[in-house]
Amino acid sequence: xxxxxTGAGVEAGERDLTMSRAMVEAIETEMRSDEDVFVMGExxxxxxxxxxxxxxxxxxxxxxxxxxxPISETSFVGAGVGAAQQGMRPIVELMFADFFGVCMxxxxxxxxxxxxxxxxxxSVPMVLMTAVGGxxxxxxxxxxxxxxxxxxxPGMKVVVPSTAYDAKxxxxxxxxxxxxxxxxxxxxxxxxxxxxxxxxxxxxxxEDEYTISFGSADVKREGSDATVVTLGLHVHRALDAAESLxxxxxxxxxxxxxxxxxxxxETILDxxxxxxxxxxxxxxxxxxxxxxxxxxxxxxxxxGDLEAVERVAVPDVPIPYARELERxxxxxxxxxxxxxxxxIDE
Amino acid sequence: MSEMAGDRxxxxxxxxxxxxxxxxxxxYVATWFAREGAAVEAGETLCEIQIEKVGVDVPAPxxxxxxxxxxxxxxxxxxxxxxxxxxxx
Numbered sequence: 001x002x003x004x005x006t007g008a009g010v011e012a013g014e015r016d017l018t019m020s021r022a023m024v025e026a027i028e029t030e031m032r033s034d035e036d037v038f039v040m041g042e043x044x045x046x047x048x049x050x051x052x053x054x055x056x057x058x059x060x061x062x063x064x065x066x067x068x069x070p071i072s073e074t075s076f077v078g079a080g081v082g083a084a085q086q087g088m089r090p091i092v093e094l095m096f097a098d099f100f101g102v103c104m105x106x107x108x109x110x111x112x113x114x115x116x117x118x119x120x121x122x123s124v125p126m127v128l129m130t131a132v133g134g135x136x137x138x139x140x141x142x143x144x145x146x147x148x149x150x151x152x153x154p155g156m157k158v159v160v161p162s163t164a165y166d167a168k169x170x171x172x173x174x175x176x177x178x179x180x181x182x183x184x185x186x187x188x189x190x191x192x193x194x195x196x197x198x199x200x201x202x203x204x205x206x207e208d209e210y211t212i213s214f215g216s217a218d219v220k221r222e223g224s225d226a227t228v229v230t231l232g233l234h235v236h237r238a239l240d241a242a243e244s245l246x247x248x249x250x251x252x253x254x255x256x257x258x259x260x261x262x263x264x265x266e267t268i269l270d271x272x273x274x275x276x277x278x279x280x281x282x283x284x285x286x287x288x289x290x291x292x293x294x295x296x297x298x299x300x301x302x303x304g305d306l307e308a309v310e311r312v313a314v315p316d317v318p319i320p321y322a323r324e325l326e327r328x329x330x331x332x333x334x335x336x337x338x339x340x341x342x343x344i345d346e
Numbered sequence: 347m348s349e350m351a352g353d354r355x356x357x358x359x360x361x362x363x364x365x366x367x368x369x370x371x372x373x374y375v376a377t378w379f380a381r382e383g384a385a386v387e388a389g390e391t392l393c394e395i396q397i398e399k400v401g402v403d404v405p406a407p408x409x410x411x412x413x414x415x416x417x418x419x420x421x422x423x424x425x426x427x428x429x430x431x432x433x434x435x
Contacts, residue, residue, distance in 0.1 A: 014384035018377055193376035193396040196420075202377065 017205040018191025020052035022164035023129075026171035027054070027091060029209050031061055034089060037175060038065040040076055041093030041129075050095060051131050051190050073103035077128065081111045084126035089175055094130040097146045097184060111180045112155030125178045127171075128156075133186040133233055133283055134330055136195055140318035143326070145232065147282065148289035150182045151260040157181045157214055158260040162189065162235035165203040166258055169212030176211070186232045186283075200236040215262035219271070223253035226340045227271040229294050230281035231257040234331060238281055241336035252279075252340050260290065268294065269302050276307040277343040281336050286313035308346035310339040354433055355408050357392060359417075360426035362402050373397045375421045375429070384412050392430065395423075410434040 017025065030037045038061075039054055045068040048055035058066045069076040073094060080092035094100060100107060107128065115123050134143030151158045159174055159181055161167035167185065174181040189201040220235055221242050228238045235256045242252040253271050257264065272278050278298050280291040291311035298306060312331045320326045350356070359373055374396045380386050386406040393404050406412075414431045417423045 014381050016379050016381065018379075021379075191377055193374070193394060193401045194399055196376070 017164045019164045020190040022168040026168045030175040036088040040067045077103040077106040084124045085122040091127040097130040097132045129183045139321035143319040145283045147284045160231045173211040214259045217264035217267040218256045221254040223251040225251045226277040227275045237333045240333035279310045282313040308343040354431040356428040357430040408434045
């Protein structure tokens with residue numbers, strides 16, 4: 001099996017997939033090869049996941065291995081932790097990341113810590129898959145990304161794909177990992193008929209399986225004037241901004257983190273050494289989150305390289321329902337563009 | 347049934363129309379998975395269309411080459427319109 005960290009060794013065919021179908025392809029491949037892999041969550045069976053993350057699995061694998069559960073996140077996330085400790089490999093879907101609050105103890109204190117608390121006596125090879133992000137007027141309790149909330153606490157790996165190609169390779173790696181992985185997919189990237197994705201997440205996807213190692217950020221666009229570090233939906237918005245900047249002769253590099261834990265510091269620092277200007281773009285809240293963390297790490301390791309830093313994130317307000325207000329608080333390509341210009345003018 | 351024109355076989359939107367959508371006349375192309383020029387197998391999913399907000403996968407009627415996409419992504423079409431043409435082979 002190929003490791004597609006750089007895309008080398010895997011021939012992309014003539015077939016494109018949406019991000020949701022790429023995720024499902026990885027899950028079904030893992031389920032075929034390992035009977036311990038199963039899926040559990042709200043509306044994952046008959047409905048196929050409300051964002052199509054489990055579409056079609058019930059038909060092939062049946063209700064023993066694709067289980068709809070009652071609306072009790074504490075019980076089903078906890079059941080996943082227990083199954084994982086007993087040697088199975090559950091993929092548990094938390095329908096919206098926003099719902100983590102009702103099962104916070106199971107995630108933060110059990111899933112993330114049981115390996116540590118048992119002195120390595122048990123491991124928790126579980127994938128907690130969850131939908132994140134706004135852009136579709138679903139208001140403050142169904143639109144958050146909460147990347148910082150999950151990446152903050154030790155014990156969980158945190159994966160955020162931005163393309164179909166990455167989504168498949170990262171999912172294979174997530175299921176095979178012996179520790180808990182939180183797999184956060186952005187709804188707007190899934191390629192749903194009722195929520196059209198932007199250009200970009202639909203990519204060529206090899207039919208063969210491949211893994212993408214955690215902690216390997218991907219330079220989605222090379223540039224020499226400024227480094228834009230981002231993830232998820234905002235990879236595509238940053239690429240749009242970079243294209244627009246290029247018309248004015250400004251050459252921005254766009255780094256897709258792909259995983260927050262582990263974090264690929266080296267790729268960020270190498271880029272900053274080249275450009276001197278660091279712009280971090282996040283769909284999560286501005287305070288105590290990804291933007292501050294990335295800039296702090298760059299400052300700790302490469303202060304001398306930094307000529308300017310900027311962060312683009314959601315101002316510290318709940319995400320509004322009203323379409324225009326939501327658009328105003330979620331970073332757009334024009335906000336990224338303005339931040340890059342500002343960093344260069346500093 | 348598949349319409350033929352010259353050597354080409356139509357990918358006919360009417361062939362996949364859901365039985366419970368008989369009163370609906372229009373659809374919308376959500377996603378193409380196969381690119382123009384690609385080799386396709388019979389039954390392979392070529393694209394997803396939406397009929398009254400329900401997603402329907404459209405399979406290739408025959409093995410061959412996807413010669414032409416008639417209805418691209420975001421296009422609206424009428425029931426029975428040709429979505430694409432395949433050169434069998």
